[in-house]
Amino acid sequence: MLPVHLLLFCLETTVLFSVTSVYARKQQCRLQPPRNQAVLQPPVNPGVGGGSSGDDITTPFPSSTSSVDATATGPIGTSATGTSSATPTPFRYGIDKIRGVNLGGWLVLEPWITPSVFESTARDTIVDEYTLGQLLNQQTAETILMHHWDTWITEDDFVQIKAAGLNHVRLPIGYWSIPITSADTSTSTSPDPYVPGAWTYVLRALSWAKKHNINIILDLHGAPGSQNGYDNSGQRTANPVWAVNPANVTRTIDTLRFLAKEVGDQVAVIELLNEAAGFRGDNWAAVTREFWQDAYDAVREAAGDQVYIMIGDAFLGVNSWTNFLTPPRGHGVLMDFHEYQIFSDPELDRSMEEHINFACSYAQILPAYSQNNLWTIIGEWSNAITDCARWLNGRGVGARWDGTYASTGPGSQVHGDCSHYTGSYQNWTQSYRDYLRRYWEVQVQVGEMAEGWVFWTWKAENADEWSYQKGLEGGWIPKDPSNWKYPNICS
Numbered sequence: 001m002l003p004v005h006l007l008l009f010c011l012e013t014t015v016l017f018s019v020t021s022v023y024a025r026k027q028q029c030r031l032q033p034p035r036n037q038a039v040l041q042p043p044v045n046p047g048v049g050g051g052s053s054g055d056d057i058t059t060p061f062p063s064s065t066s067s068v069d070a071t072a073t074g075p076i077g078t079s080a081t082g083t084s085s086a087t088p089t090p091f092r093y094g095i096d097k098i099r100g101v102n103l104g105g106w107l108v109l110e111p112w113i114t115p116s117v118f119e120s121t122a123r124d125t126i127v128d129e130y131t132l133g134q135l136l137n138q139q140t141a142e143t144i145l146m147h148h149w150d151t152w153i154t155e156d157d158f159v160q161i162k163a164a165g166l167n168h169v170r171l172p173i174g175y176w177s178i179p180i181t182s183a184d185t186s187t188s189t190s191p192d193p194y195v196p197g198a199w200t201y202v203l204r205a206l207s208w209a210k211k212h213n214i215n216i217i218l219d220l221h222g223a224p225g226s227q228n229g230y231d232n233s234g235q236r237t238a239n240p241v242w243a244v245n246p247a248n249v250t251r252t253i254d255t256l257r258f259l260a261k262e263v264g265d266q267v268a269v270i271e272l273l274n275e276a277a278g279f280r281g282d283n284w285a286a287v288t289r290e291f292w293q294d295a296y297d298a299v300r301e302a303a304g305d306q307v308y309i310m311i312g313d314a315f316l317g318v319n320s321w322t323n324f325l326t327p328p329r330g331h332g333v334l335m336d337f338h339e340y341q342i343f344s345d346p347e348l349d350r351s352m353e354e355h356i357n358f359a360c361s362y363a364q365i366l367p368a369y370s371q372n373n374l375w376t377i378i379g380e381w382s383n384a385i386t387d388c389a390r391w392l393n394g395r396g397v398g399a400r401w402d403g404t405y406a407s408t409g410p411g412s413q414v415h416g417d418c419s420h421y422t423g424s425y426q427n428w429t430q431s432y433r434d435y436l437r438r439y440w441e442v443q444v445q446v447g448e449m450a451e452g453w454v455f456w457t458w459k460a461e462n463a464d465e466w467s468y469q470k471g472l473e474g475g476w477i478p479k480d481p482s483n484w485k486y487p488n489i490c491s
Contacts, residue, residue, distance in 0.1 A: 091167060091215050091268065093308060093334075098377050098452025099481050100168030100217070101161060101468045103205070105457065106153045107198045108172045108221045110232050111395040113460045117148050118395055127395040129174065129222075130235035134193040141195045149201045157458065158208040164472055165480030169214050170379060170454045171205055172221035172274065173198065174234045175255050185254035187247045188224075194234065206266045215268035217310065217379075217454070220256060224248040228277040231394060240277065243287040252291070257298040264303030271310040271336060271379075272296070278314030288314045289324075296330055305332065310379075312336040318369045318376060326373055334451070336379035337366060339443070342387045348400055348415050352435055355385050359442045360490035363449055370450035378447040380456040382466050383436045383476070388418035389463035425464040425474040436465065436476040442489040444481060449490075 105113030109129045118126055121144065126132050133141055161169060176194035202218075209216045222234035225248040229240040242248045256272060264270065272295045278285040292311045299309055309332060313321060318337055325333045339362065341347045341355055350358060362378075370376035386401040387393060398404025401421070403414035425433060447453030455468050464470040471477030478484040 089213065094375055094451065096167070097448050097482075098168050098454065099166050100170055100215075100452070100454035101164075101166055101458045102170045102172065102380065102454055102456045103153055103157075103458055104172060104232075105460070106172075107149070107177060107201060108174045108232060108234060109148075112389050112391040112463065113457060113466075114148065114152065115391055115395075115461060117144060118391075120144055124396060128231040128234060128236045129194060133195045138195060142197065145195055145197060149198060153201075153205070153458075155208045155211075158205075158212045158214060160469065161458065162212045162214055163479075164468070164477075165482045167215055167482075168217060168268070168452075168454060169205075169209060170217040170219050170271070171202070172219045172232075173202055174222035175220065175224055175252065176222070176234065177202070178255050178258060180251075180255055180258045184258050185251055187251040187254065202263075206263060210266065216266070217269040217271055218259065218263065218267045219271040219274055219310075220252070220259070221274040223252045223273055227273055228275050230275070233274075236394060240280075243276075243280070243284045249287065249291055253295045253298050256295050257302045260299040260302035260307065264299070264307045267307060269308040269310050269334065270299055270303075271312075272299070273312070274336075275312060275338065276314045278316045278320075285314065285316060292325065293329075296325060296333065308332045308334055310334045310336050311374075312338070312379075318365065318373075322369075322373055324373070333374050335369070335374040335376040337362075337376055338380040339378050340381065340384070342384055343393075343400075345400060345413050345415075348386065348413075350385075352385065352439075356439060356442050356489065359439075359446055363446050363490045366446065367449040376450040378443065378450070378453045381443050381447075381453065382456050383439055383471065384421075384463075384465045385439065386415070386418065386421045386465075388422040389460070389466060390422070392463070422463050422465055424462070425470055428464075433474060433476050436471070438489070440471065440477055441486045445486055445489055 104110060109117060109132065111118045111127065118132075121132065121136060123135055126135055132144070136144075158169070174194065176191035177196055177198035179196070179199050180189050182189055206216060208214075221232065223242045225242040225245055226233040226235040226237055226240035227242040229235070229237045233240070242252070252273065256270065259270060272292060273288075276284070276288045276291070278288050296309055296311075299307065309330075311321075311325065311333065313335065318335055321335065339359070341350065341358060366376050366378070387399045387405075388401050389399075391397065393399065393405060399418055400413070401415045402418045403412055405412075420428065420432065444453060457466055457468070459469045460466045464474065468477060472479060
């Protein structure tokens, strides 16, 4: 999920969306790393792209009103998971709304989600899962990880997720946890320096999902060489090399083929790769584009039509993928769009109402793309309006909001006091909690104008603004969105 470590120099411009007469602000940003720090912060995702750069295909993917595949009794159009009941309710993609939550920080570590895991290492230099395996002896690392895997997510979480009226779980997994062998790839099969062992927990999660009739989006969250340089890819680095080393791409495709073969009949959706860094230049964008096509073919070859396939916009905007992997080249493909408004000073400058209005601007983009190209979900979003969560920008890195961000210098901007916006909701004002409800409502409304949404994340140790679980407890997230009528905020 989350970005870290980059100075964004942004210029606000005004863009007119042709489908309405409403103007929306769009940021044009250039990336400039602070001295001696990793380039880890993506540009603000504008939700639009540079026009049609897709295949020369004119047939759109079926819209949300289409009956194609939507009521089929076969795997496409039917939930890939079951239930303890003899007659599980099928999920009809393109008709039913995806309402889900991410299991962030479980099988791919993120320091801000579970800071205690990193503190237990007693080494400040351990900033991601890569350095955890690199700097600790294997037995110590295994002990830390297995305790975390056993306790952070249990079957009770799936029970709670189902009781909350959610129908999907997005499950991030790193390539190093997927047990491919030399029979599966011509490339390396070594997980080093990562510590393997999470595959057992993937299978355990699939069994819980089946038991409780929850659809799984199995998300390849970390690829060899890192596809973006973020700690959530497994490795925080200024020099990600996934796209510049063909062997990395090949191994990623072979890993997805293995996933499709081994568990393609147990998951609803396989997401080919999380947050590929298309913003790193034309080469990265071109490699990502070819990868989506080749990985799609590999999954279809291994699993047939029994699983949906998801790609992401690679931070290039959904309209950069117009007519891409639509029929006849592809079918059963969904687009994953991520929406955050907190990783630059211009975004943090927005008032609470401006955050809501900016979220509404996506109502001009995502539904139209979803209807005419690929079914689209907002696969990551949260209630956060600041970057105050401890280590959100990386272990040891502060927040832009309160001026403690590691790269800040003389004259840097300070937006406010972080104590009012993160940590335990018990310490928040009622007006802030009321606002979180409105911000949740508007993002859900926009997501359901397309095909749905998946909140990031289910739980966090000390950042309740990011926790769906705490939102339910604190009352700013309703108990069952399927039975709840949200106000028409983006009218």
